[in-house]
Amino acid sequence: xxxxxxGNWQLLSNNTEMCAKAxxxxxxxxxxxxxxxxxxxxxxxxxxxxxxxxxxARKFFSNPDIVFEVTGFNLELLERFKVILAxxxxxxxxxxxxFQAYCFKTASLYNEFYNWYHMLASVxxxxxxxxxxxxxxxxxxxxxxxxxxxxxxxxxxxxxxFHRLLATSDPLIYLTRNLKKKKSxxxxxxxxxxxxxxxxxxxxxxxxxxxNFKGFTD
Numbered sequence: 311x312x313x314x315x316x317g318n319w320q321l322l323s324n325n326t327e328m329c330a331k332a333x334x335x336x337x338x339x340x341x342x343x344x345x346x347x348x349x350x351x352x353x354x355x356x357x358x359x360x361x362x363x364x365x366x367a368r369k370f371f372s373n374p375d376i377v378f379e380v381t382g383f384n385l386e387l388l389e390r391f392k393v394i395l396a397x398x399x400x401x402x403x404x405x406x407x408x409f410q411a412y413c414f415k416t417a418s419l420y421n422e423f424y425n426w427y428h429m430l431a432s433v434x435x436x437x438x439x440x441x442x443x444x445x446x447x448x449x450x451x452x453x454x455x456x457x458x459x460x461x462x463x464x465x466x467x468x469x470x471x472f473h474r475l476l477a478t479s480d481p482l483i484y485l486t487r488n489l490k491k492k493k494s495x496x497x498x499x500x501x502x503x504x505x506x507x508x509x510x511x512x513x514x515x516x517x518x519x520x521x522n523f524k525g526f527t528d
Contacts, residue, residue, distance in 0.1 A: 323448050330383070336352075339351075339381055340352065341381055343370075343376075343377070343380055343381040345406075346373075346376050346380065347369055347373055347376060348497070349361075349366050349369050349370060350364060350366070351370070358386060367395070369390040371388070371391065371395060372392070374388040374392060375390050384419070384423050384424075386419065387419055387423065388413075389414065390412070390416045390419070391416070393415065393500060393501060393504070394412070394416065394436065394437075395410075396501060397409065397501060397504045397505060398436070398440075398452060399452045399453055400450070400452055400501075400505060401452040402450055402452075402505045402506070402507055403450055403505065403506040403507075404444050404450065404451065404504060404505055404506065405503070405504055405505060405506050406441040406445050407441075407522050408503055408504050409440065409441050409444065409504050410440075410441035411438040412503075412504055413436065413438070413440055413441065414437070416437055417429070417434075417437040417438060420433075420437075448481070449481060488506075
């Protein structure tokens with residue numbers, strides 16, 4: 311259903327026919343992604359949220375062609391989101407001027423293709439305000455996020471998160487920790503345009519070797 315005043319699409323619970331079609335479409339996408347990648351998406355897990363975790367996201371964005379075929383979501387946007395996530399998790403210093411331009415272009419494309427659906431708040435923060443947050447961070451943004459966000463402690467959760475942020479935001483503590491070596495991949499030229507690299511040739515975890523998309527100057 312379309313809200314004529316705002317021009318946004320909404321699925322109302324009293325529209326049983328549309329709800330049934332949407333549920334059928336959701337189940338089809340879940341089955342198709344499970345069979346083709348395979349990943350299990352948006353499925354509740356007892357006591358711990360749902361299956362939309364880091365590993366699921368990594369595999370999802372590492373196969374944009376398959377995701378495009380299954381979901382019909384714009385392929386260029388998928389690839390751009392993949393690159394943004396790779397840059398944020400790279401632990402390298404980010405070129406905020408280039409990152410801002412790239413994110414603004416991505417936001418513009420989103421509004422061009424999906425202006426009928428409100429952009430999620432988390433996506434808005436990254437695309438519109440991400441460069442500002444990065445500019446004010448003492449360390450590369452990838453060093454500040456993973457451990458704090460993955461904390462599953464049900465008791466004193468805020469205290470635990472605060473302690474983890476203290477540990478990861480202190481350069482001396484962070485650099486002297488015995489971290490497990492992660493799988494690395496060669497940087498692509500597109501990723502390099504968004505980073506300030508001294509001597510590194512690798513990016514951790516999110517980036518696959520198949521990155522190929524139009525640069526942010528297009």
